[in-house]
Amino acid sequence: MAKTFKQFRLDNVTATLPTTLEYGEEVYYTDANGNLTLWVGHSDGTAWPVCGYKEYVAFVSWEVGGSYTINSVLKSDFSTTTTIAAYGGLYGPGFELANSAWNNNNMAISVLSHGADLGDTQSILYYETLNSLAAFGTNNGATSGVNQIVSVRIFP
Numbered sequence: 259m260a261k262t263f264k265q266f267r268l269d270n271v272t273a274t275l276p277t278t279l280e281y282g283e284e285v286y287y288t289d290a291n292g293n294l295t296l297w298v299g300h301s302d303g304t305a306w307p308v309c310g311y312k313e314y315v316a317f318v319s320w321e322v323g324g325s326y327t328i329n330s331v332l333k334s335d336f337s338t339t340t341t342i343a344a345y346g347g348l349y350g351p352g353f354e355l356a357n358s359a360w361n362n363n364n365m366a367i368s369v370l371s372h373g374a375d376l377g378d379t380q381s382i383l384y385y386e387t388l389n390s391l392a393a394f395g396t397n398n399g400a401t402s403g404v405n406q407i408v409s410v411r412i413f414p
Contacts, residue, residue: 276305277337306414314340314410320353321402329405345393349384352395362387364413369394369406
């Protein structure tokens with residue numbers, strides 16, 4: 259049975275990130291910086307920004323055999339926690355970010371090499387999606403990186 263689109267005329271503004279909305283419901287969300295975006299409910303009850311994707315952007319640092327940290331989250335449209343761990347795949351060493359709301363079929367990831375390279379080569383040369391993981395790594399022997407900016411965009 260197809261869902262019927264309900265027309266809502268809710269001119270409300272919320273400072274709480276919408277995660278669920280009824281199909282067709284529209285809510286304006288204002289973030290901590292005062293940016294206003296329109297979010298709409300999809301047929302499965304999830305809420306998505308009208309711009310078409312949710313995004314996670316953070317500074318991360320990693321060190322082979324040592325620490326893996328999310329230093330600062332610049333943006334997160336997800337109510338679930340993002341974690342960081344070692345990545346030891348084909349292009350390891352590196353790190354991976356995981357979030358239960360992510361789906362690699364709808365995921366686009368990128369990295370801006372903003373931070374310092376403490377190893378002997380550029381920190382991040384390769385990245386890929388694996389289920390709910392965004393993996394970042396190098397096959398050239400870099401042993402660490404500080405404050406790399408990573409972005410994960412999830413499309414509905």
